[in-house]
């Protein structure tokens with residue numbers, strides 16, 4: 368059996384970023400993912416904000432890696448076509464106490480190396496976001512906060528990894544680890560995989576995996592965040608991200624444009640025990656509607672396209688938990704709670720710095736160029752709008768999903784890509800098909816038919 372130099376466990380944004388980085392060397396690398404697709408865990412269901420890190424706890428590893436990740440992912444997005452909208456954010460104070468907190472938040476941002484925040488008066492708050500509910504007393508601008516496509520981010524990193532020679536093993540849930548003198552044997556649901564080094568980037572499963580290596584240092588608490596997605600007609604109501612003043616309970620409920628042209632409201636923050644509880648709840652949605660009614664009453668009159676929930680991997684530590692065990696040749700990347708989309712590439716860089724003392728991570732000559740990803744962003748040209756693309760390939764002129772204007776050509780491209788989707792939901796994340804106001808009611812059967820047809 369082949370022994371890999373490095374096995375990375377977890378095909379979310381963090382694991383994909385690590386596999387991409389290590390895959391750019393002469394080392395042999397496997398990326399093991401329990402599910403049938405990459406990016407099917409927490410990385411598919413978040414608020415998709417590219418954070419500046421202005422409100423992180425200064426001096427923490429998270430603060431440093433979010434700021435670094437913001438730059439790394441911003442550059443990588445440009446190189447690969449991951450859509451980013453530089454909308455900026457406005458943090459709104461609704462009480463005197465919150466208003467008094469603004470100078471402290473600006474000072475904190477500066478301690479985090481971000482000095483572009485400005486305090487603005489109520490009139491300026493309403494000039495920027497006229498649809499806000501009554502009672503705003505002032506605000507803090509955060510011009511760098513941006514919206515991004517989390518699906519394309521995960522897929523770009525994983526595709527890059529595969530193009531660099533990483534072996535992607537989907538449907539491989541790691542169930543046992545036997546650390547031997549020269550290599551670790553990983554028992555998986557699809558047979559054994561051996562590797563000299565193991566990186567644990569298993570998100571919600573990172574503590575269970577850590578325990579397989581004999582550790583007992585943290586417990587993941589799934590912190591559910593539920594969100595409401597409003598129809599595209601609501602988009603003018605949210606010209607930028609509207610943030611609450613953060614509290615000890617977390618970042619709070621925000622209103623944000625999405626990269627697909629919608630508006631979202633959320634997330635909630637609720638600690639659970641069930642790590643599979645990604646459904647929404649009546650109580651959560653009621654809470655969001657109450658919050659939304661105060662924040663932006665006009666938004667509540669708009670139609671809801673979808674609801675969803677994601678689980679943050681809260682760890683009880685107030686920082687990331689990244690630790691290398693040289694004896695076991697094992698690296699834990701745990702507790703990547705609510706900023707891992709932004710920080711993923713910087714976490715990989717940090718992981719690389721830790722591994723460098725033990726492995727030769729010099730970049731290999733002749734690496735392939737980063738993949739050029741299909742654009743899912745509403746603000747940028749899509750194939751159905753591109754006369755030249757349609758002229759050279761009429762499939763880009765055949766719309767299958769009319770809500771999101773997804774063409775037959777884009778679906779074909781996804782199904783024949785380096786990491787084809789395992790099912791219709793994966794196809795949705797690669798194309799936006801069935802992601803619109805009808806949620807697949809009209810196009811679902813056709814999309815499934817194409818999917819099944821291509822699979823044969």
Ligand SMILES: Cc1cc2nc3c(=O)[nH]c(=O)nc-3n(C[C@H](O)[C@H](O)[C@H](O)COP(=O)(O)OP(=O)(O)OC[C@H]3O[C@@H](n4cnc5c(N)ncnc54)[C@H](O)[C@@H]3O)c2cc1C
Nearest residue numbers: 377379381401408409410413414416541570572592707709
């Ligand atoms: C509601 C919400 C809002 C958020 N908003 C933002 C935001 O706006 N900006 C931001 O930067 N971040 C945000 N985040 C955080 C961000 O989504 C996460 O930090 C990031 O997705 C974590 O990525 P990951 O790779 O660590 O985990 P995951 O994406 O969960 O990947 C871990 C993978 O490991 C696999 N796995 C687990 N156990 C095993 C095993 N035993 N064997 C093999 N595979 C295994 C899982 O199947 C999974 O695919 C938000 C999170 C939530 C929930």
